[in-house]
Amino acid sequence: MIERITATRGPQPRFLYTPCVKSGPMGIVSGMVALDPDSGTLIDGDVAAQTQRIFDNLLLALPEYGFAMQDLVLARIYTTCMDQFPRINAVWERQFADTPPPARTSVGVSALPLSAQIEIEFMFHRG
Structure with a gap:
């Protein structure tokens, strides 16, 4: 079963997409910018401020x-x-001071x- 979730806390989507899609034990959270x-x-x-805001919104x-x-x-x-x-x-390192970090990919983009x-x-x- 697929569950689509839009949290009531934090910024709401500005475009048409689902912020979180869950299927069984897996969940994918759409890309977040610092809203x-x-x-x-x-x-x-x-x-750095934008990165912190993303983590704050995720939490x-x-x-x-x-x-x-x-x-x-x-x-x-x-x-x-x-x-x-x-x-x-x-x-990033502050977010995972007490929790093992996940796998990570970092990509440079033009916009x-x-x-x-x-x-x-x-x-x-x-x-």
Whole structure:
């Protein structure tokens, strides 16, 4: 059975897509950019601030998605700022200070929706 979930906490989708799709123990969270949870607009700030906002938004939604950070098995990072990847990585490392990190792919791109500097998609498995 496939379950499509839009969390009530955090920013709402700005386009037509499902934020989280679950099938059995697997869950895929659509790529997230750094939207302010109240206004739904892209936050001001550098790539580190945008990275942190993405993780903050993910943490807001996870209870409704039925997953925890310990269930995260894969993250795909897309960024227009590969030259600033150490700043992205510093935020990443804080998120996983107490939890083993998932597998990760990082890709440099020329543009992202809403002129974001970073977008991250997530895959979860609840065993």
